[in-house]
Amino acid sequence: MGLNSISIDIMLPALPEIGQAMGSTLPNLAQLSIGMFLVGAAVSAFLIGPVADTFGRRLPILAGLAVFVLAALLTPLAPNMECLLALRLLQGLGVGTTRLSQAVLRDRYAGSEMAEAMSMSLMVFLILPVLAPLIGQAILLLVGWQAIFLTMAGLGAAVLAWTWIRLPETLAPENRREFSLGQIFAGLRTIAADRHAVGFGLSAMFLLGALYGFIASAQPVYADAFGLGALFPLAMAATAIVQSASAFVCTRLIRRMGALAVASMALRAYCGLAAALVLALCLHLLPFAVFLVLMMAVMAMFTWADATLGALSMSNLGKVAGTAASAFGAIQALGATVLGSLIGQFYDGTPSALVWGTLLLGLAALCASGWARERR
Known part of the structure; x- marks a missing residue:
């Protein structure tokens, strides 16, 4: 799970340099490298689920990690932005198979037990953003942006080796499903008919969109709008520390x-x-200290919601856990990528787009969750 985060966060300090090196004339074009990565992860997650329900979780995850490492090794050789975006898409396709980690958890846990296990996983997962921007900034200053992708490849290779040694197959033989279009559609119908699955899954998607918007906007908002410059990774690290503690x-x-x-x-x-952020913005009472404190609190609540909504959406889907994990992963990632990219593209030199996007998507998540809890 951590590779997904580190593959985004470690390159945030290098986005302006990547855009310049690739000859980009649009200020937000380098941010599309994040969007392409997320699209690749979403497509991969959707396709891999039925395969995992038939053949197990272990082999697809290992294959995806190998693709991720290869793409990361090739990215520094990209001659232009188009080629770099294509390789980022391939990286996402590879790392998208790690979405099956949610199916692995569902194979072993359910309900609140699964939510607790996911929260523990998030605690470890969220430690990485503490280090990733700082590592990315250091690599950028000492070596150059190309070495950031080589670092991704090295980390991916380490995770691949560790997974090969330590991850057992968690799909019980009796839960394996026939690999056919009929079985795939039957699994999708099972998911679509479950009100909890749909409602809580959509709620998680809206929150994830707000998170992606934060990620896409963090570098210009912190570094430029609030004038932090090269100190922006420290603000990201502080936010991630709060998130990790909140997961515990x-x-x-x-x-x-x-x-x-x-x-x-x-x-x-x-x-x-989020409403407090919008109010402070409208009243022109949003200095950096207020913004940082409120945003850290928002991200802490995101962590609580993300751990629990994922478990709630999967609670009735043990028999189709792989398909469910991939379907949710694809829908949530694609929807969140679109929503997060909109927030990033609407950046106007102020935190307005990020603040308003956080509130609107939070309200949408609250409504979707409320719908899921209503009795028929």
């Missing part, structure tokens, strides 16, 4: 309150904090 707290809350109660509380708090 989330595991305790789930144990005491249950996943549904924690998700509801997190979504309401998220929307309230």
